[in-house]
Amino acid sequence: MSDVFKALADPTRRTILDELAERDSQTLFEICSRLAMRHGLTSSRQAISQHLDVLEVAGLVRTERRGRNKFHVLDTTPLRAIVERWPIHD
């Protein structure tokens, strides 16, 4: 549970989630280039790879290997616990 909040605490990781929300099932290289093109991020491949590890441990990203590629898919179910923990009033 703590992993989810720590994962969301970094702006680069939140942008990665945005990118995966737009286009699901991307490889690391796709994510790197699209982050640079569309979101103006200049992070290196290794940095983004480490961010994806954090997101995967938090359960916000699931992965699937095919050959030498690793595809990443968004999983927002851990976010449900946030809303259930502290009810939102109007």
Added chain:
Amino acid sequence: MSDVFKALADPTRRTILDELAERDSQTLFEICSRLAMRHGLTSSRQAISQHLDVLEVAGLVRTERRGRNKFHVLDTTPLRAIVERWPIHD
């Protein structure tokens, strides 16, 4: 926006939000003693005071001074943006 996630990244701060969700409008001393009694936390008064500052900057806690007391109330409206940013499927 980033302040909200950073505030939620710390387990002590999340416990403070839990405590304020149970019993709203508490002073710093009330929060300190109830965190120790009911949640088993051993943080000092200054540490909790700094945590409350972080939560207030994030907009998750609002405060009101009366005399020498400062009352803290929970505000969950910043959490709405989280759910709206990445839609939750079933």
Added chain:
DNA sequence: ACGTTATGCAAGCGGATTCTTGCGTGTCAA
């Protein structure tokens, strides 16, 4: 088989965070 491509692993550096420590300020009660 060989080079290229996509990714993994791990040590180290710099900056941010958390907590402590000590003192300062304003408020209340007697």
Added chain:
DNA sequence: TTGACACGCAAGAATCCGCTTGCATAACGT
């Protein structure tokens, strides 16, 4: 007015995070 109480401020130490750097591994094309 005096002392006790609730809280604020700020500097230092220890720890944590994100990033870089360099090398390693495995799959694909030719």
